[in-house]
Amino acid sequence: MRIPGLGKAAEIADDGLAGLEHNFITSNVEALVNWARMRSCWPATFGLACCAFEMMAAGAAHYDLGRYGMEVFRASPRQADLMIVAGRVSQKMAPVLRQVYDQMMEPKWVISMGVCASSGGMFNNYAIVQGIDQVVPVDVYAPGCPPGPETLMHAILTLHDKIHTGELLKRRETTGTGETATGAGIMVQQRDGQTAGLAIRS
Amino acid sequence: MPELTEPEMTEPELTKPEPAESVRYGVSASEISSQTVLFVTVDEYLEVAAAARDDGFDQLIDLTAVDYLSYPGARARPVDVQPERFEVVVQLIDHTSGERLGLRVQVPATEPTAPSLFDLWPGCENLEREVFDMFGIEFTEHPDMSRILMPEDWIGHPLRKDFAVGDVPVQFSEASAPR
């Protein structure tokens, strides 16, 4: 029997690697590294609200994120390279979010899961940060309220693609908005709940 | 083309509580949505609450407040009640008889303080902190009168009517340096 691209099965069985027709693969280091990174994204647990349940559901039996090599949700941001921000981020939580992000090792990626994380969603009020991209740089946005596990998986696969092409890191280098630069590169104003003025419904 | 007519949206009769007929624990009482509600001033508050507790109302179910700053028209309150801007809303339950009792404390805007119920029902601790956080009503003798939901250095009290819903920019001025 022939295994396409490799050689005769019997020869491989007898001679091991030497039995391969092509026993080396050419590549450049970058592609190899990117491939490895893509295949071993470890998310940090950063579940906040309803979306976190769908994130956990994605990791659990039925949807099984383990198929993409990422079922290990790391409790410590030091051991993770992907942050899935699942849920609404409040003004009180924003500094914590940033702190967790800062503790992660380069290279790192962020998925913004759900409309709340992406834009504040239906909660356009004093309490919720209107989009986490004000706090951390976001690579992929997953829409939905909540995005089902399928949507999250799609987001993750999109991210995998982007990691594979190395596009994200290149962009960060050129715009200088990586870890080594000034965080998200966005200046954020001091909050002040009072400036919005008197608004009494008529 | 059919006529453009609006469907009639009938206004049901207003269900107003009757002016205080009954009196309980020395204060006027009304029926509001099938629950007895007592109207008290800040001074009477603790006394009435203690009387209710001794009467068998063993659990505090809820404690919150309403800011009546922009309420249109008059509130349906018994005639002898002097309405104030804030109303602290308390709900008690007597597990033996299953009766629920409401308290409405009139708290003036000029001096938003009220005594704490901590010594009667310690379960009010978080609820009173929440009312303080959201309405700025201070509860005297509360063991830990501090903000609970908003950050400690937040300015303003969100559920007051003169606090806009407002989409405010995020405070994020002090990112800790990468480590």
Added chain:
Amino acid sequence: MTAERVMRRGDDSAVLRLSEAEAARIGGDTADPADDERVMLNMGPAHPSTHGVLRLMLEMEGETVLRSKPVIGYLHTGMEKQGENLTYLQGCTNVTRMDYASPLFSELAFSLTTEKLLGIEVPERATWIRMLMCELNRISSHLLFLATNGIDLGAVSMMIYGWREREEVLRFFEKVTGLRMNHNYIRPGGVAADLHDGWQGDLRELLELIEPRLDEYETLMTGQPIWRERLQGVGAINADEAIALSATGPLLRSTGYAWDLRRDEPYLAYDEVDFDVIVGTYGDCYDRYAIRINEIRESMKIVLQAIDKMPGGDYRLQDKKVTPPPRIRLDESMEALIHHFKIFTEGYKVPKGEAYAAVESPRGELGVYIVSDGSSTPYRMRVRPPSFINLQTLPHLMRGGLIADGVAIISSVDPILGEVDR
């Protein structure tokens, strides 16, 4: 039995009454220089075992927890404020996002209050559908508890099983409501859609699937020595203390105090179905676990009865005021179109007044208090959040225990942070 323990104000209370700034200043230093065993410890808010974004400040002596303070608000969403700006029809989309493990209960409480204000009665079928869906939601919520409780205690397989069964219930929800969670299904005036054809079969299949699996869990955990060892006697509270602290739900019932709104203040059609109120004895983590697993069985009983007794009729009130016209009429009648448009943009006006309605959610008494000013949005919308109030018991449950047991205790209180912070 006495509640004296929870009434203390001073340093001998279990509650750490210290501001965050102060705690940060003390930091890891000893609170009392003479006593170098005593340290302040921070847990959360991004901690895996604290169910979302709960943060705890703990005063520790070695491994023993002395005083503690739950620091909350990390998920504060301003929902009560938001609720003042959404019409009564939109209100359900708002409250459903509070307790996202049991969204239908918040919708139900909101709808019941609005209906009280409007003075309307919903058709019988709607009532029964509501009850059926809520009980299913209780099952899925308790399954979730079993899963998270399992993983907090290291029973990882329980976590996988719990999610697997929950997924089955969610599939039924998706079929009926269109969404897996945050349904906005129960609305003032009835429910959003009728049950699909063949729902009885689907449900029977579902219950047949869950039933034997519950027995599996029992084999896996209930009788298992490690499980008992870790839970029995941990985080005990007595009935007087629980009542003094305003606790409701499984937390109160675990102390042996039988109080369940479904039985004691029946709403919907709970007085027409037969079920038991499960109570514990010792008020410890084990009782709280056992109550929930048995409540799943009781809910299944109710669901079965609802299948048999489901009345016919309309699934929502046919009152022009609160109910939009059926979709099909929009193509035929301009009037219907205007009506539809008005209801969804302006909403309907609700007479002045105030009302409170409460339901027994999987976490305790969930109530909604609405003050209406006669317009189409509530003047004030208040939710009595059971987790928020039950969370007050945490310092008292943790005092004197080991930090490792703390995780079991937090998990057994089963707080949903979305509803704690709102």
